[in-house]
Amino acid sequence: MLPDRKEGEFHKIKIKVNGTVYEFVVDYDIKPWHTLAYVLREKLGLTGLKTGCDEGACGACTVIMDGKAVLSCMTLAVEADGGEILTIEGLSAKDPVIQAFAEQCEPGYGTAMQCGYCTPGFVMASKALLSENPNPTVEEIKEALSGNICRCGCYPAIVKAVLHAAERMRGEVRR
Amino acid sequence: MTKGFKSRVTRKYIGTYRPKIDGWEKASGRAKYVDDLTLKSKFPGMLYAKVLRSPHPHAKIKRVDTSKAEALPGVKAVITYRDPEVASLRPTHQAWTDGADPPTTYDRMWWPKYRDRRVLSDHVCWVGDEAGVAVAAESEEIAEEALKLIEVEWEALPFVLDLEEAMKPGAPIIHPEIVPDSNVLPPDPSGGPDVVVERGDVEREFAKADVVVEARTRYHNPTHALMENWCCLVEWNDDKLTVWSNAYEAHQTSMHFSEMLGVPLNKVRAICPYIGAQMGRADEGEQMFFLFTALLAKKTGRPVKFKHSRREAFHNTRTAQLGYCKIGAKKDGTITAIHLRLTGDSGAYMGHTMASLKITQPTYIQSCLFNVLSLKLEAYAVYTNKVPSGIMRGIGHVQTNFIMGLAIDMLAEKLGMDPIELVLKNFGWAPLPNKSLESVLREGAKRIGWERRRKPGEGPTYEGAKRRGIGFSFHNNWHASWQELRRGPVQVVVRVNCDGTVNLEAPTVETGTGSNTCCVLACAEALGVNAKDVHWTSTVDTETCVKDQVQTDSAVSHIFPEIIHIAALDAKRQLLELAAPELGVTPEELEIEDGRIYIKSAPKKGILLKDLLSGRGLGPILSSASKTLPSEITGVPYVAAFVEVEVDTETGQVKVLKMVVVHDLGTVMFPSGAEGQQVGGQCLSLGETLTEEIIYDEETGIPLNFNLINYKVPMMPDFPDIEPVIMEVWKGAGEYGACGMGESVLSCTPRAVANAVYNAIGLRIDDLPITPDKVLKALGKI
Numbered sequence: 007m008l009p010d011r012k013e014g015e016f017h018k019i020k021i022k023v024n025g026t027v028y029e030f031v032v033d034y035d036i037k038p039w040h041t042l043a044y045v046l047r048e049k050l051g052l053t054g055l056k057t058g059c060d061e062g063a064c065g066a067c068t069v070i071m072d073g074k075a076v077l078s079c080m081t082l083a084v085e086a087d088g089g090e091i092l093t094i095e096g097l098s099a100k101d102p103v104i105q106a107f108a109e110q111c112e113p114g115y116g117t118a119m120q121c122g123y124c125t126p127g128f129v130m131a132s133k134a135l136l137s138e139n140p141n142p143t144v145e146e147i148k149e150a151l152s153g154n155i156c157r158c159g160c161y162p163a164i165v166k167a168v169l170h171a172a173e174r175m176r177g178e179v180r181r
Numbered sequence: 182m183t184k185g186f187k188s189r190v191t192r193k194y195i196g197t198y199r200p201k202i203d204g205w206e207k208a209s210g211r212a213k214y215v216d217d218l219t220l221k222s223k224f225p226g227m228l229y230a231k232v233l234r235s236p237h238p239h240a241k242i243k244r245v246d247t248s249k250a251e252a253l254p255g256v257k258a259v260i261t262y263r264d265p266e267v268a269s270l271r272p273t274h275q276a277w278t279d280g281a282d283p284p285t286t287y288d289r290m291w292w293p294k295y296r297d298r299r300v301l302s303d304h305v306c307w308v309g310d311e312a313g314v315a316v317a318a319e320s321e322e323i324a325e326e327a328l329k330l331i332e333v334e335w336e337a338l339p340f341v342l343d344l345e346e347a348m349k350p351g352a353p354i355i356h357p358e359i360v361p362d363s364n365v366l367p368p369d370p371s372g373g374p375d376v377v378v379e380r381g382d383v384e385r386e387f388a389k390a391d392v393v394v395e396a397r398t399r400y401h402n403p404t405h406a407l408m409e410n411w412c413c414l415v416e417w418n419d420d421k422l423t424v425w426s427n428a429y430e431a432h433q434t435s436m437h438f439s440e441m442l443g444v445p446l447n448k449v450r451a452i453c454p455y456i457g458a459q460m461g462r463a464d465e466g467e468q469m470f471f472l473f474t475a476l477l478a479k480k481t482g483r484p485v486k487f488k489h490s491r492r493e494a495f496h497n498t499r500t501a502q503l504g505y506c507k508i509g510a511k512k513d514g515t516i517t518a519i520h521l522r523l524t525g526d527s528g529a530y531m532g533h534t535m536a537s538l539k540i541t542q543p544t545y546i547q548s549c550l551f552n553v554l555s556l557k558l559e560a561y562a563v564y565t566n567k568v569p570s571g572i573m574r575g576i577g578h579v580q581t582n583f584i585m586g587l588a589i590d591m592l593a594e595k596l597g598m599d600p601i602e603l604v605l606k607n608f609g610w611a612p613l614p615n616k617s618l619e620s621v622l623r624e625g626a627k628r629i630g631w632e633r634r635r636k637p638g639e640g641p642t643y644e645g646a647k648r649r650g651i652g653f654s655f656h657n658n659w660h661a662s663w664q665e666l667r668r669g670p671v672q673v674v675v676r677v678n679c680d681g682t683v684n685l686e687a688p689t690v691e692t693g694t695g696s697n698t699c700c701v702l703a704c705a706e707a708l709g710v711n712a713k714d715v716h717w718t719s720t721v722d723t724e725t726c727v728k729d730q731v732q733t734d735s736a737v738s739h740i741f742p743e744i745i746h747i748a749a750l751d752a753k754r755q756l757l758e759l760a761a762p763e764l765g766v767t768p769e770e771l772e773i774e775d776g777r778i779y780i781k782s783a784p785k786k787g788i789l790l791k792d793l794l795s796g797r798g799l800g801p802i803l804s805s806a807s808k809t810l811p812s813e814i815t816g817v818p819y820v821a822a823f824v825e826v827e828v829d830t831e832t833g834q835v836k837v838l839k840m841v842v843v844h845d846l847g848t849v850m851f852p853s854g855a856e857g858q859q860v861g862g863q864c865l866s867l868g869e870t871l872t873e874e875i876i877y878d879e880e881t882g883i884p885l886n887f888n889l890i891n892y893k894v895p896m897m898p899d900f901p902d903i904e905p906v907i908m909e910v911w912k913g914a915g916e917y918g919a920c921g922m923g924e925s926v927l928s929c930t931p932r933a934v935a936n937a938v939y940n941a942i943g944l945r946i947d948d949l950p951i952t953p954d955k956v957l958k959a960l961g962k963i
Contacts, residue, residue, distance in 0.1 A: 053217035054210025056457070058408045059491040063889035066408055094210035101209075108204035113185030114905065116857025117200070121693030122207030123408040123457030129208060148897045155889060157408050157458055158693050159864025160857060161900040 019087035023050060024096030032084060042086050043067040043078035046093060054094035054126040058155070065154030068127040068134075069093045075134035077153075092133075094126040103133050106171035110163050118167040120158035128154050132168045140176055142168070186852050189909045193774075194702040194712050195742070195917065198853050202698045202717065203455070203691065212455045212719070215427045219414040219486055227414070228257050228317040230474050230487040231324035233331055235305035235312040238566040238882025239340035239353065242303040242313045242333055249330040250316060255323035258480045261314045262301045266476055270300045270441060291371040295531040297356045300469045306355055306529035307566050308883045309496065311469055317477040317485050340566040340882050344503060344526040347565045355529070355564040364564040366527065372535035377542055381555025383509075386518030390509030392595050396588040397505055399948040400580045400931075402498035402526060402570055403869035406894050409457020412488035413471060417478040421448045424471070427456040429463035429690050430731035431721040434471075441472055450724045459692035459732050460865060464572035465497055465532055495887040498875065499573040500537040500562075501526035504584025509555075514598050516607045518555035519588075523580065525570070527562045532571030534562045541577025544664065548657035548817045549585075549608050566882055568875065574865060575927035578656060586654040586932030587947055590939070594637070601626060604655055610816040617845045617911040618819040622655060624906055625843040629653070629823035638943020646831045649838070650941025654932035655821040658844065660736040660921030661913040662743065662810040664817075670807040671744040672727040675704060675752045677802035681776045681790030683708065683715045687741045688729035690721055694923050695854030696737035702851060703742030703917075707749035708756075709773025710790070727805075735921030738850050743915045744806050752804035759802075760793050811914035818845035818911035818920050822929035826937040830960055833953030835871055835938055837901040842926060845910045848917040852907060855922060859905035862926030868895045870931040874950050 017032040028050065030036045036045055043060075046052045046069065055078055058066035062080040069078045070092040097104055107129055110118035119125040128151060135142060135150040142150070147168045156164065188196030206212040221227050247259045260267055305312045314331055318324040339353035346352055347364040355364055368374050387393055413426035422444050428434040434451040438444060456463075470487050478485040489496070502525045509518040523542075527534040538560035550556060593600035601622050609615025625631075634651040635641075641649050674686035687700040697717050705712035721729045730737045757768035760778040764771065764786060772781050779787030794801045823841040828834070842859040849855050872893035876885045886892045912918040931949055939945050944959040957963045 047217075048220055048222070051220060051222060053213065053220070056214070056216075056408070058410075058457075059889050061491065061888060061890070063491075064408065097209070099205075099209065104205065104208045107208035109200045110204075111198045111200050111853040113198050113852065114856065116860045116905065117204065117695070117853050119201070119204070119207050119693070120695070120857060120861060121408065121458040121691075122203065122212050122455065123214060125207050126210035129210070152896055152898050155408065155894050155896060156861075157406060157460075157864055157894060158857075159861030159895070159900070161864070161897045162860055162903065163857065164897070 019084055021083070021086045022090040023052070024091070024093060030083065036083050038084055040083045041079050042069070042081040042083050045083040046078060046091070052093045052095050056123055056126065058124065064124070065131060066124045066127040068130045068154065070130055070134050073137065075131045094130055097133070102174035103129050103136065103171040106167040106174060110167040110170065112166055115163040115166050116160060118160055118163040120160060124154060124156045128156065128164055132171065135168070136172055136175055141172060186849060186907045188849060192706055194706045196849050196852065201695055201854065202701050203719065214409055214455055214457055215412045215425050216488060218454055219425050224414065224484045226483045228319060228477070228481055228483050228485045229321045229324045230315055230317045230477050230485050231321070231328055232470065232473065233312045233314040233328055235308060235310040237305060237335055237337050238308050239338040239355065240305050241336045241338065243336045244334040245313055246332040247314060249332070250327040253323065253327050253330060255319040256316060256327045257319065257483070258317045258477050259314060260301065260473060260476055260480065262299070262303045267301050270472060271296065292369055292531060292535060293371070294367065294369045295359060297359050298530045300472045307568055309493070309568070310529060315473040315477060317481055342565055342567055342877055342879060342882055344501065344524065344563055344565055347563050355566060366531060366562040366564070369535060372539040375561060376557065376559050377539050378546055378556055378558040381518065383518040383520045383555045383557045386555040387507065387509040390517055391512040392592065393507065393509045394588055394591040394595055395507045396584060396591055397947065398584045398587055400502040400504065400583055401874055401949050402501040402528070402568065403873045404495055404498045404875065405460045405462040405573055406889065406892060407458040407460060407462055410489040410491060410494040411468065411470065413474055414484055414486040415475045415478040416484040417475060421450070422475060423450040423452070425452045426471070428453055429456065429459045429692060429733065430729055431690065431723045432728050433731055435723045437471065438475060442475060450722070452720060452722045453690045454720045455691050460574040461572040461576060462497060464733055491889065492887045495875070495884065496568060497532065498528065498568050498570045499869070500534050500570040500580065502580040504580060506584045506588040508588045508592050510592055510596065512596070514596055514603050514606050516553055519550060519553050520557045521584065523560045525560070525562045526567065527564050528567040528569040529564065530569040531562065532569045533576070534570050536572065537577040537580065538562055542581065544659045545578065545581055545657060548610050551609070551611055552607055552613060567877065568884065575924045578924065578928045579931065582654055582656050582928045583932050583935070583949070586936065590936050601631070601653070609819065615819065618655065620908055620910045621819050621821045621843040621845050624908065625653060625821045625823040625841050628841040628904055628906060629825060629839065631823070634940060637940050640941055643827065647827050647829050648941040649825060649827050650937045650939065651823070651825050652933050652936025652940050653821060653823045654929035654936065655819060656925060656928040658818045658820045658920050658922060658925040660734045661815060661817050662740060662915055663812055663814050665734060665736050665740055665810055666812055668730070668740070668810070670809055671730060671740055672805070672807045673741065673745050673748050674727060674803070674805040675708070675745070675748045676800055677752055677756065677790065677794065679791070679794045679797060679799055679801055681710070681714065681794060683710055685715050685717050685745070686726055687717065687745055688721045688726040689737050689741065690729065690732050691719055692732045694732065694738060695851055695857065696741065698854055699738040699850040700741045700745055703745045704749050707746045708753050710776045714776060735923030735925070739917055739919035739921065740810055742850060742917055743810060744808050746916045747808060748804045748806035751806070752802050755802050755804065756790065756793070760788055763788055763793065813914035815913045815918065816911065818847055820844045820925045820929060822933040824933040824937045826934060826941055828938055828941045828956060830942065833956035835934070835951055835956060837867060837934065840901055840903045841906060842903060843906040843908065844922055844925065845908045846920055846922055847912045848909060848919040849907050850917065850919055855907050856905040858923050858926050859907070860903045862923070863903055863930060864895050866927040866930035868893070869950060870934045871950050874952070
């Protein structure tokens with residue numbers, strides 16, 4: 007692989023992404039400075055997450071690592087070695103959070119997304135919140151999502167979507 | 182919160198609350214944007230382009246040596262301003278940017294006098310300006326490394342950042358090729374004279390007036406800060422050029438490449454998928470990077486990708502503006518004269534600055550100042566060494582509203598009149614009081630609790646130091662169909678498939694406005710099929726679709742539906758004619774609902790579309806329309822914003838407690854989308870009113886906050902409670918007679934907030950953004 011190194015001198019990392027383990031040889035498959043966002047998008051083609059700022063300011067690259075929401079642009083791929091990553095592609099098509107974001111149309115709030123560029127980041131941050139706190143208050147939702155920018159300004163509708171998702175996840179089915 | 186709007190005409194789809202048609206695709210991360218479609222794995226031969234950027238606010242390149250960069254392994258091409266194919270390009274930055282407008286081709290461009298920009302110029306005019314050299318390399322890292330190896334000898338030139346300083350004699354001249362001795366731009370045939378409008382005699386009327394007020398405002402230059410940065414990939418093989426990009430209109434992008442690079446239109450293929458918002462950024466469509474990326478693709482014979490970093494995305498702003506307004510009125514509140522002077526900061530290049538100063542004003546004058554007999558409007562643009570200004574959502578109107586709303590508020594106070602009554606007495610499309618304007622103002626006043634408003638500075642105090650106040654502002658909504666005639670024919674295709682499903686071709690780049698949902702609903706409505714059976718194609722591809730509608734003017738949500746209505750009714754006619762003999766009646770006796778044709782007098786007798794069409798080929802029904810919009814001049818509807826603020830007199834913080842945004846829309850096409858615009862637009866608007874600001878180091882001209890940490894876009898905890906109110910009072914021409922709204926949701930916000938701040942503390946802050954330091958300064962605390 008690398009002509010100047012022998013077997014055993016390669017540094018390999020393993021990352022489990024959406025249930026599948028991927029192995030990367032550092033310096034060959036990926037560089038030590040590659041971010042998790044870069045590797046997920048460019049190497050694995052998981053383009054749901056977006057790199058809106060590449061400096062941890064917008065939240066569009068949010069994925070779940072070992073159960074917690076992380077900014078994949080601020081996480082080096084090598085830091086994810088041995089970790090378990092969930093990206094939006096790993097969610098079921100009928101995931102209650104996806105459904106709640108997609109269907110939000112309660113009068114007075116607008117839709118939970120417009121251009122949709124930030125939406126996967128919001129969905130993953132919400133997913134992490136709801137797995138820890140299945141019954142969040144509006145204030146708790148605002149706090150949990152305070153690192154995500156929606157320039158289209160769908161914040162009030164996103165809060166609604168998260169509340170609706172929580173109801174669905176608690177089995178309080180609504181139409 | 183509002184209980185929800187009820188349409189004045191009950192329809193099955195149009196006017197109903199429902200999810201966006203692309204909601205699931207976007208919520209699930211499946212929606213593809215240009216960066217997602219142009220991964221290296223999909224284009225293995227792809228190179229990455231980078232451009233050298235100026236470290237100086239104003240400079241010339243005296244000498245450049247690219248040999249070290251060219252020698253770097255992995256660098257595949259370097260182009261500079263000295264190359265003949267670069268030097269021969271004659272960009273305007275203002276030409277065919279707007280596919281809605283007549284200047285589609287080079288010879289019909291806007292702003293022919295202001296050809297102040299070159300591709301890869303040796304003359305740079307702001308810190309960050311694209312300068313002299315572009316490279317293409319195997320990776321982004323190598324391209325960045327190559328830029329560092331370029332040796333440039335700069336001749337730093339004197340610079341000026343401040344608009345008023347730039348106008349003074351002796352100021353450094355930024356574009357001597359345009360104006361040899363001044364930074365003030367000369368009049369231009371497209372923009373019109375410096376005195377845009379003059380009627381009556383303002384000076385005589387001011388002398389006769391019982392009351393005169395003079396207002397001055399300072400608007401700054403916020404930026405779009407869209408979540409998705411500019412990105413494109415160009416492939417140029419043999420005689421064919423293909424470009425994937427997040428431009429806001431594919432056909433206009435084709436025209437741009439065709440005109441600039443001499444490729445026939447049918448050999449330029451432009452592909453635009455979903456984009457991460459528009460908000461005016463893409464109206465400055467003639468982006469230089471398209472051209473140097475294409476030249477690099479030609480030179481290397483490989484696909485070349487270029488995208489902005491977040492820092493580079495700060496490359497275009499709203500036009501900063503000094504506003505001046507003098508109003509004369511009689512004691513009874515009749516306004517007799519208005520003198521309005523707008524001075525815009527163009528930044529380093531003219532861009533569409535003149536559009537914000539001159540082109541947008543006539544609609545305001547026509548629909549708001551119709552009744553003012555003596556009127557003078559002057560407008561000037563001035564070069565400075567700052568980020569170029571141009572088009573941003575609400576162009577021109579936001580700044581005009583900010584100055585006019587101040588003058589109105591001052592006049593009302595001086596006359597001792599309620600400002601709402603003053604507005605209704607004087608403003609709006611005749612006859613006065615204008616019904617639409619009155620409706621939005623009365624509704625907004627009711628919802629905010631206008632009667633709670635006290636005299637300036639006499640409002641309630643909370644927690645010892647927090648003062649509350651209420652303010653409002655109004656504006657015309659613009660972009661009714663008669664204002665969109667310059668688009669020419671609007672093209673759509675409706676195809677009913679043999680299984681009864683429908684493909685709707687109404688191509689437009691989906692920027693997030695929800696116009697695609699409006700199109701699907703209009704098709705389902707007119708044809709009588711279920712909306713879920715209508716498929717709209719999200720990716721616009723000039724090789725396969727009819728002309729796409731440019732996402733400008735906030736108007737696609739209603740102009741497409743008007744024409745879709747015509748095409749879908751024609752498809753319906755064809756279906757009924759097919760069904761009539763099968764059911765033994767005449768077509769007139771039939772109706773379609775939910776994909777089933779039935780006899781109106783005997784609804785149980787009918788036939789499903791799929792049964793009717795089965796066996797008639799794969800595309801049995803095709804209907805297309807290419808029609809101009811209704812031209813009847815119907816006036817426009819109005820909008821208003823009402824705001825309650827709390828000003829902390831200890832910290833200077835202004836907090837919006839409640840906001841009511843009221844729109845008359847003629848017909849509300851898609852209420853969930855419309856309310857989303859009303860609420861969501863405030864992210865841009867409250868941001869530029871209170872927190873967003875580009876900060877420059879005055880000594881060096883270097884912008885200091887080109888990132889989303891220090892350029893403060895509102896986030897969830899900052900967002901106030903906003904009540905969206907949509908109404909149907911006015912009506913335009915056509916089946917729906919709706920009006921665009923995406924821009925007018927912003928026009929009233931800065932002024933409504935500023936007036937509320939005045940109402941709270943009795944001190945005016947008319948210099949945006951209204952930051953705590955300005956509040957404390959006004960209070961005499963710092």
